[in-house]
Amino acid sequence: MSRTSKTRPSRTKASASRTRPAPARVPARRVIVLVATRKGAWLYHGDASRRTWRVNGPHFLGHIVHHVVLDPRDGRTLLAAAKTGHLGPTVFRSTDLGRTWKEAVTPPAFAKPDEGSAVPARSVDHTFWLTPAHRSEPDVWYAGTSPQGLFRSADGGATWAPFSGINDDPQYRGWMGAQQDGTPDGPKMHSIIVDPRDPRHLYFAMSGGGVHESTDGGKTFAPLVGGMEVVEGFDAATITFHDPHCVRLCPSKPDRLYQQNHCGIYRLDRPSKTWIRIGRAMPKAVGDIGFPMVVHPRDADVAWVFPMDGTMVWPRTSPGGKPSAYVTRDGGATWKRLDKGLPKEHAWWTVKRQAMAADDRDSLGLYLGTTSGEVWMSRDEGLKWSRIAQHLPEIYAVETAALR
Amino acid sequence: MKVLIPSPLLSYTKTNRVEAAGGTMAEVLLDLDRQYPGLRFRVIDEQERMRPHMRFFVNGKQVFDLGLELRPHDAVHIVQALSGG
Numbered sequence: 463m464s465r466t467s468k469t470r471p472s473r474t475k476a477s478a479s480r481t482r483p484a485p486a487r488v489p490a491r492r493v494i495v496l497v498a499t500r501k502g503a504w505l506y507h508g509d510a511s512r513r514t515w516r517v518n519g520p521h522f523l524g525h526i527v528h529h530v531v532l533d534p535r536d537g538r539t540l541l542a543a544a545k546t547g548h549l550g551p552t553v554f555r556s557t558d559l560g561r562t563w564k565e566a567v568t569p570p571a572f573a574k575p576d577e578g579s580a581v582p583a584r585s586v587d588h589t590f591w592l593t594p595a596h597r598s599e600p601d602v603w604y605a606g607t608s609p610q611g612l613f614r615s616a617d618g619g620a621t622w623a624p625f626s627g628i629n630d631d632p633q634y635r636g637w638m639g640a641q642q643d644g645t646p647d648g649p650k651m652h653s654i655i656v657d658p659r660d661p662r663h664l665y666f667a668m669s670g671g672g673v674h675e676s677t678d679g680g681k682t683f684a685p686l687v688g689g690m691e692v693v694e695g696f697d698a699a700t701i702t703f704h705d706p707h708c709v710r711l712c713p714s715k716p717d718r719l720y721q722q723n724h725c726g727i728y729r730l731d732r733p734s735k736t737w738i739r740i741g742r743a744m745p746k747a748v749g750d751i752g753f754p755m756v757v758h759p760r761d762a763d764v765a766w767v768f769p770m771d772g773t774m775v776w777p778r779t780s781p782g783g784k785p786s787a788y789v790t791r792d793g794g795a796t797w798k799r800l801d802k803g804l805p806k807e808h809a810w811w812t813v814k815r816q817a818m819a820a821d822d823r824d825s826l827g828l829y830l831g832t833t834s835g836e837v838w839m840s841r842d843e844g845l846k847w848s849r850i851a852q853h854l855p856e857i858y859a860v861e862t863a864a865l866r
Numbered sequence: 867m868k869v870l871i872p873s874p875l876l877s878y879t880k881t882n883r884v885e886a887a888g889g890t891m892a893e894v895l896l897d898l899d900r901q902y903p904g905l906r907f908r909v910i911d912e913q914e915r916m917r918p919h920m921r922f923f924v925n926g927k928q929v930f931d932l933g934l935e936l937r938p939h940d941a942v943h944i945v946q947a948l949s950g951g
Contacts, residue, residue, distance in 0.1 A: 548946040
């Protein structure tokens with residue numbers, strides 16, 4: 463894909479459910495669902511009731527797209543992290559909801575190491591995660607890459623530069639580990655979080671390599687792994703053994719974070735530095751292993767997970783072939799299964815860490831994408847699910863945004 | 867010199883045969899990037915290494931050295947190699 467391209471929209475309708483939505487108490491803004499896959503990206507535009515979805519795409523057909531995010535600060539700028547099997551990683555930007563795209567002039571790329579550097583040179587394999595910065599920094603974005611690297615753009619995604627000193631810091635490089643310490647398609651920098659109260663307060667997570675926090679605008683970071691467990695037989699004091707899968711901050715209570723980890727589900731209430739394993743309250747037969755973590759935008763006691771089988775050889779599929787979300791409404795003290803409308807058996811789904819999201823409507827909508835190419839949604843916080851797309855390539859990420 | 871462009875890069879060049887100048891492979895790639903901004907980073911990474919699934923041939927012979935000297939009438943082929951399904 464060159465620096466600029468156009469995508470023709472299609473009017474194909476996805477399936478609609480007959481379920482009557484709950485009465486809206488917040489003025490409805492139309493929802494767009496941004497689906498990133500191993501073979502391109504698709505945008506699903508919902509009608510006001512979120513019953514019918516107009517598909518727009520494919521964008522970047524054949525590209526490996528790890529993340530597509532719409533900037534909530536302007537409601538129209540899209541960033542897409544893409545590469546192909548042959549071509550190196552880049553970032554595309556659209557300011558007209560995907561009608562046209564423009565390639566970054568300088569995509570995320572590691573610096574060349576200084577002569578005599580103790581750490582070996584690295585190249586970005588793919589940009590994995592995109593996070594818009596604080597509202598007071600309208601053109602600033604952060605990106606996390608594989609292998610793990612933190613990057614920043616100050617011009618809306620046109621040019622990117624290494625951010626903070628961690629990319630080449632010998633201690634951080636040690637914590638990032640080697641290729642063997644990451645996921646099968648490379649170690650990931652993810653869950654880049656900006657405190658809505660303070661643009662200088664940042665978090666990120668690494669698979670593997672733990673959760674980290676900065677209070678000085680990224681100048682320095684420090685591990686935040688207290689209470690987090692690691693695989694049995696390993697030392698939890700070793701940062702590289704920590705494998706957070708997804709970390710989310712509660713917008714309504716920014717001192718609260720939830721985390722889905724390789725070793726359980728956690729909650730952290732700052733200023734505490736000790737994560738509490740709230741996944742212990744999950745049903746034993748299901749366990750508390752999974753990839754995604756979703757928080758309610760207006761109620762910090764409410765969060766959702768989508769458990770997977772983390773036993774034996776780690777199939778990472780829905781336990782027993784029976785997919786279900788689980789919700790807590792009391793900060794993790796109790797969990798409730800939410801599988802109405804989902805397949806009852808023989809559905810061996812995997813939902814990746816970026817592939818589950820909420821909208822901001824009331825009643826809240828939930829969305830998830832499977833590696834088998836289906837997108838499902840619920841208009842009532844997970845009480846009932848319906849499928850809105852199928853036959854897509856392997857889904858890597860599902861994000862939502864409200865259109866103005 | 868003439869450079870054969872593989873299909874993944876046609877969105878940059880719009881044609882599979884282009885002209886580029888340079889005394890080495892590295893200079894030819896810089897000239898291609900000058901003409902078609904963004905192309906070089908898609909085939910050469912930030913550490914000046916050829917990306918894993920891109921291959922470079924000069925007069926039918928595969929080359930691995932970006933410093934390789936070229937003559938004006940050499941034929942450069944950039945080729946996409948296997949990269950999975």
